[in-house]
Amino acid sequence: MHTPVSGAPAGAGGVAEARGSQSSRGPSHVPAGAGLERIRTVVVHDHDDIARLVAARIAEVVREKQARGERAVLGLATGSTPIGVYRELIRLHREEGLSFRNVVTFNLDEYYPMAPDSIHSYHRYMWENLFAHIDVAPEHVHIPDGTLPRERVEAATAAYEAAIAAAGGIDFQLLGIGKTGHIGFNEPGSGVDSRTRLVHLDAVTRKDAAADFFGEENVPREALTMGVATILGAREIAILATGEHKAGIVRRAVEGEVNIEVAATFLQRHPNTTFYVDDAAAADLTRIATPWLLDEVEWTQDLMIRAVVWLSLTTGKGILKLTQFDYAEHRMSSLVARWGTPGAVNGEVFNLLGAKIRGKSKLPRELKIVCFSPHPDDDVISMGGILYKLVQNANDITVAYMTSGNIAVFDHDVRRFVDFMERLDRERHVGGDSLRAFADRVRTCLHEKKPGDVDIPEVQDIKRVLREAEAVSGIEVMGLGKENARFLNMPFYQTGKVRKDPIGPADVKIVRDLLEELQPDMILVAGDLSDPHGTHRMCKEAIDAALAEIRAAGGKLPEVWLYRGAWQEWPVTEATYLVPMSQEELKIKIQAIFKHQSQKDSAPFPGQDEREFWQRVEQRNKETSATLDRLGLAEYFAMEAYVVA
Incomplete structure (x- = not known):
């Protein structure tokens, strides 16, 4: 287990260390994890700050390599979380002259099968969100090919590994984390020695992607992905998580034991990994959720309320029934000492909670x-x-x-309302030729539409008016x-x-x-x-x-x-x-x-x-x-x- 030191940087080849929270929710002087956090974890108040921090670090890596006449090699991720990083890199390129001419990139993954021009393609995602806006050389961009015949996939994944090695290895790897703890598409069960390969997607991963594909049934069942060993081979790793829905898996990855069912826990074995999380994603970390279990804390009113409510729910007792023994057993004696008696603490929190009720x-x-x-x-x-x-x-x-x-709005609702308008026209003659032409355009569009295709304006209007x-x-x-x-x-x-x-x-x-x-x-x-x-x-x-x-x-x-x-x-x-x-x-x-x-x-x-x-x-x-x-x-x-x- 790593021993975290608050505020200490993680150096290449050194121990991954936690950093004290910048969150307003936890006392700033609480040691970062006090031995519980096994990955250096930076908590920032706003998710936009994560983008600026990580983009600044990538820019630093690129400039350091350029100063030595070398090429920086970046491992890149897709999804909603890294978009802010890419926007900031574009800004640095346009406004501060950050050049990517000598940068080589390798993307983590791609759905299989997947055409590069599909709106779901990670190839398209990367060009739309980053590559088209910077001066990276197209020949330096590497993204797994989702169009390969199945019989050529194994050779292609081996060639991907060889290309990473030929480039000198990845200097900086950017990651997100899925709800199952997957990194890339390394689903539960992925081994620490796994390399770039074709994988079957977990049911939770496919459900998460259902919105992007307009239905889980349209999500590919397989994907090409760098392996855990490929990722761990990077010299520096940044893993990003934002939002309340990631709080549980962040804690599992950072504080839990290494487990093959949670691929992100393997990052605990990497000497230079940093987890960047916002307040919401950090909420379940021990130093944020229950800092009094780790070390001495400053008992603010907010922290007192959180602690007493936690104690009440943990012991199964109402607040007014909590005793000195309950406080002592859960490392909260200092709170009682501040107020003099358990009854005083109980009464204060009880009244503060009651004052929140607004009929x-x-x-x-x-x-x-x-x-x-x-x-x-x-x-x-x-x-x-x-x-x-x-x-x-x-x-x-x-x-x-x-x-x-x-x-x-489902397409079948559009068909239903178009049918309603046509029936009304036939019975009451309220639409005429223009309505029938309108209905024909809508029906043709829906008949020819593929999952994820953008609706024509007429269909978008029907769906908008329906919801209004x-x-x-x-x-x-x-x-x-x-x-x-x-x-x-x-x-x-x-x-x-x-x-x-x-x-x-x-x-x-x-x-x-x-x-x-x-x-x-x-x-x-x-x-x-x-x-x-x-x-x-x-x-x-x-x-x-x-x-x-x-x-x-x-x-x-x-x-x-x-x-x-x-x-x-x-x-x-x-x-x-x-x-x-x-x-x-x-x-x-x-x-x-x-x-x-x-x-x-x-x-x-x-x-x-x-x-x-x-x-x-x-x-x-x-x-x-x-x-x-x-x-x-x-x-x-x-x-x-x-x-x-």
């Missing part, structure tokens, strides 16, 4: 409120309970739907109407593909214009980082940028409440406010979710949870209230949680 009488009244909904159903899924109460409190509410959500109608129907259940809905249709989303464009000035302007027009006292914003295709994160980025511009101009700034989407809920320890719902109110919320018929029964992008959204909501909201019950506080039927930014 209708304690919620805003007669204010201007904007509810930002990234997709056309996030409002009722994530904040339906508070939305209903805010309507009852006579607030002036606007629900701003930031994207059309049109890619999340569902959104209005949903808020009508809450007591609002179409006059309360704004459809922003932000440009970044309008690619027709799962992968979106970066947030740009046009997106920010749309949000700023709305805020300056309405002058809200309060806004509700999706703060969910587990959204599988990143739209929630990108919408929040646009809102943050708009607020920054308004602040700089001296304009009115609203109070910001963050909710979470269909993927996770704020823990009671992190929530600023907990909003209770009665059984009847939860039923109304679910009825509003039901109005989104295109997302009912089977949503196109369900993530890892295959339950319907209303089922997730019911379980999540009931679980929040049940947690308070287990802690010994008042018992409610269900609850939503919010953080005031």
